[in-house]
Amino acid sequence: MVATDNFQKTSEPVQFNLAAYLKERQKLCDTALDQSIPVVYPEKIYEAMRYSLLAGGKRVRPILCLATCEMIGGTIEMSMPTACAVEMIHTMSLIHDDLPAMDNDDYRRGKLTNHKVYGEDIAILAGDGLLALAFEFVASQTPENVPTQRTLQVIARLGKALGAAGLVGGQVVDLESEGKSDISLETLNFIHNHKTAALLEACVVCGGIIAGASPEDVQKLTRYSQNIGLAFQIIDDILDITATQEQLGKTAGKDLTAQKVTYPSLWGIEESRAKAQQLVEEACAELESFGEKAVPLQAIAHFIINRNH
Numbered sequence: 382m383v384a385t386d387n388f389q390k391t392s393e394p395v396q397f398n399l400a401a402y403l404k405e406r407q408k409l410c411d412t413a414l415d416q417s418i419p420v421v422y423p424e425k426i427y428e429a430m431r432y433s434l435l436a437g438g439k440r441v442r443p444i445l446c447l448a449t450c451e452m453i454g455g456t457i458e459m460s461m462p463t464a465c466a467v468e469m470i471h472t473m474s475l476i477h478d479d480l481p482a483m484d485n486d487d488y489r490r491g492k493l494t495n496h497k498v499y500g501e502d503i504a505i506l507a508g509d510g511l512l513a514l515a516f517e518f519v520a521s522q523t524p525e526n527v528p529t530q531r532t533l534q535v536i537a538r539l540g541k542a543l544g545a546a547g548l549v550g551g552q553v554v555d556l557e558s559e560g561k562s563d564i565s566l567e568t569l570n571f572i573h574n575h576k577t578a579a580l581l582e583a584c585v586v587c588g589g590i591i592a593g594a595s596p597e598d599v600q601k602l603t604r605y606s607q608n609i610g611l612a613f614q615i616i617d618d619i620l621d622i623t624a625t626q627e628q629l630g631k632t633a634g635k636d637l638t639a640q641k642v643t644y645p646s647l648w649g650i651e652e653s654r655a656k657a658q659q660l661v662e663e664a665c666a667e668l669e670s671f672g673e674k675a676v677p678l679q680a681i682a683h684f685i686i687n688r689n690h
Contacts, residue, residue: 399680403439406447410440413461414468417518429499429507430514434472437490437630439688441681442581443468446588448677449602452668455592462522463535463591466515467584470543473508473515474552474580480504483556484635491630515539527591535587542583551575555641564642570611577617578610585678601667608664609682612657616686618643619653628690657686 414434420427443464450460479486479494480501487497496504516536523532541547555572558564585606586599594602620628621636622645636643644653661682668675 397676397680399684402677403444406444407440410443410464413465417465425503426506426510429495429503430510432498433476433495434469434511436492440468442471442584445584445681449585449588450592452671452674452678453589453592453594453598459524459527460588460591462518463587466519466539469511469515471580473511474548476504476508486632488631531590534590538583538587542579547575547579558642560640566647569642573611573614577614578607581610581613582606605664605667608660609685612660613685615644615653615657618645619650624690630690661686
């Protein structure tokens with residue numbers, strides 16, 4: 382399945398069928414997520430939670446969690462509850478991000494946003510419900526063969542990644558920066574290191590922790606994930622300019638309309654692409670000591686910068 386000899390100059394793995402790998406893992410994640418929220422009374426809130434959680438998406442975050450756990454020596458079963466939790470948290474952030482008081486978007490993943498279907502009140506509560514369920518799910522569904530201390534570490538890391546020290550803090554600075562033309566690269570990096578990279582980092586590092594990653598391994602995973610998180614955001618910024626609404630599944634050109642400072646607005650598109658490529662090279666280099674086991678994570682890093690939506 383995987384070449385055992387060497388990597389191409391870009392450190393991109395050869396003879397690894399990433400498309401098949403992603404499709405298989407996406408199916409596993411979709412099944413687990415579908416089973417995680419049965420519809421009971423009051424049906425409307427569970428339906429609203431399921432509407433956004435099961436609305437499609439590439440499932441990059443939960444797949445990263447599973448892949449890291451396996452690379453460190455764990456199993457899919459060990460890390461699936463954490464993988465589901467990160468997707469619940471991510472979905473909450475999308476529901477809330479799309480609200481009129483935030484980014485005010487009508488479409489997400491090619492479908493009407495949650496508040497357009499269920500109203501703003503239920504959309505807020507659906508996000509809250511997913512957030513609470515994420516922590517409950519890790520605590521109650523992680524298999525008993527995973528030491529409790531690892532599960533506690535995961536819960537703490539997830540909380541930090543999405544709170545004021547992570548996603549929430551990044552969103553606040555992002556909102557405050559709209560319409561200002563003098564936003565520095567330092568501020569832009571702060572926004573995206575917190576708003577985008579923090580949760581991606583949690584996906585990767587938590588997958589490692591569940592499998593018993595050493596402190597040294599956690600450092601490597603942290604650097605890998607921070608680099609791909611920033612590369613992910615740079616490509617997002619480029620796609621907002623270059624892709625259509627049909628490709629993105631959400632409104633295109635929103636950054637320009639909102640007068641947001643983005644990486645392409647500071648560097649231009651070509652330099653932004655080059656920076657993203659460099660970040661991915663550095664991310665893949667962090668995992669070289671894991672050898673063949675790192676191939677899926679390295680391939681996903683390259684997938685992130687080569688995607689078109």
